[in-house]
Amino acid sequence: MKKFFAYFIPILLAFTIGALGSYIQGEALVEWYPYLIKSPATPPSIVFPIAWSVLYLLIGISAGTMLARGDMSVLRLWLLQLLLNFLWSVCFFALRSPFIGLLVILALDVAVFAYIIYAAGRRAVAAWLFVPYMLWLIFATYLNGYIYIHNHGPKATTATAAAMAIAIPKFSLPVLPYADDALAPIMSKETMHYHYGKHYKAYIDNTNRLIMGTPYENMGLEEIVEKSEGALFNNAAQALNHQIYFEGITPTQKVMPKELERRIVRDFGSVENFNREFANTAAGLFGSGWVWLCEDDGGRLSVVPTKDADNPIRHNLNPLMCIDVWEHAYYLDYQNRRPDFIREYMKIVDWDKAASRLTE
Numbered sequence: 001m002k003k004f005f006a007y008f009i010p011i012l013l014a015f016t017i018g019a020l021g022s023y024i025q026g027e028a029l030v031e032w033y034p035y036l037i038k039s040p041a042t043p044p045s046i047v048f049p050i051a052w053s054v055l056y057l058l059i060g061i062s063a064g065t066m067l068a069r070g071d072m073s074v075l076r077l078w079l080l081q082l083l084l085n086f087l088w089s090v091c092f093f094a095l096r097s098p099f100i101g102l103l104v105i106l107a108l109d110v111a112v113f114a115y116i117i118y119a120a121g122r123r124a125v126a127a128w129l130f131v132p133y134m135l136w137l138i139f140a141t142y143l144n145g146y147i148y149i150h151n152h153g154p155k156a157t158t159a160t161a162a163a164m165a166i167a168i169p170k171f172s173l174p175v176l177p178y179a180d181d182a183l184a185p186i187m188s189k190e191t192m193h194y195h196y197g198k199h200y201k202a203y204i205d206n207t208n209r210l211i212m213g214t215p216y217e218n219m220g221l222e223e224i225v226e227k228s229e230g231a232l233f234n235n236a237a238q239a240l241n242h243q244i245y246f247e248g249i250t251p252t253q254k255v256m257p258k259e260l261e262r263r264i265v266r267d268f269g270s271v272e273n274f275n276r277e278f279a280n281t282a283a284g285l286f287g288s289g290w291v292w293l294c295e296d297d298g299g300r301l302s303v304v305p306t307k308d309a310d311n312p313i314r315h316n317l318n319p320l321m322c323i324d325v326w327e328h329a330y331y332l333d334y335q336n337r338r339p340d341f342i343r344e345y346m347k348i349v350d351w352d353k354a355a356s357r358l359t360e
């Protein structure tokens with residue numbers, strides 16, 4: 001019975017502290033953490049509770065193996081590291097200070113390392129059970145450090161965000177070089193009113209709201225799309241996608257510039273082949289998304305579909321032109337006839353604009 005409690009109490013304590021830490025982190029993960037610039041090595045959110053659960057179990061068993069032998073000598077070190085672990089949640093998440101969080105997690109690293117050294121001299125298994133925890137902490141220290149370096153400054157606080165609420169919006173709806181009825185009947189005035197004036201504008205307004213008081217405030221739209229996640233990514237990427245879309249159409253029929261035509265013929269066999277592949281891909285894309293003509297690093301062109309708000313720049317591709325196949329783009333004019341919209345849309349593509357986006 002004594003042995004049972006020797007294991008049970010530290011495991012329970014570790015999980016209780018872990019649950020309290022998770023509770024503190026919960027709010028921040030939703031409201032604050034998504035807007036931080038994070039390391040590309042940051043794992044998906046689901047990895048964290050799984051990893052911590054396993055690690056808390058291991059460190060609980062580690063303390064249990066010492067206590068089961070009646071050895072209380074490492075108990076203080078074990079409790080210290082657990083306290084520092086909880087303190088890190090408070091500092092990094094609740095106080096939203098990557099700097100203080102970094103100091104605390106460095107202290108935690110030292111405490112855990114000291115525990116391993118001390119336990120190794122008494123009971124090797126107790127030390128080994130802490131090794132995965134130590135490795136994870138080194139990774140967490142790197143993530144905390146990365147966030148501190150890349151989000152350095154007072155703008156990473158929500159208090160600043162509130163103070164900036166009256167600031168001038170960074171991004172604004174661009175004025176189009178054509179009238180709102182100039183593309184009719186291919187794209188009606190009503191579609192322009194809703195698609196350009198409501199949907200596109202909402203993505204820009206949301207982006208402006210979400211970047212306030214965050215490091216993204218100082219970035220251009222493309223950089224935000226490259227680095228953000230979650231709601232900010234969805235809105236910023238849709239703002240960029242619609243910018244490319246509305247810039248890329250014209251009421252004046254354009255002949256495809258020679259260089260773009262040469263590249264399309266080289267990479268698709270003929271302009272007709274390209275048109276067919278582009279139209280088929282757009283018609284076949286399930287749900288909401290976009291279809292793009294893209295250029296890769298080597299200058300080769302390809303047709304690329306993307307889901308929802310995704311943009312080719314997230315895949316190291318340079319977008320030249322695109323079609324929006326979200327229903328809001330065509331439903332007023334074409335209802336469920338997406339292939340008709342695609343066919344008509346190809347008549348208003350501004351090929352000069354697409355060619356001007358070539359980099360190679």
Ligand SMILES: [Fe+2]
Pocket residue numbers: 195199242324326328329
């Ligand atoms: Fe759209």
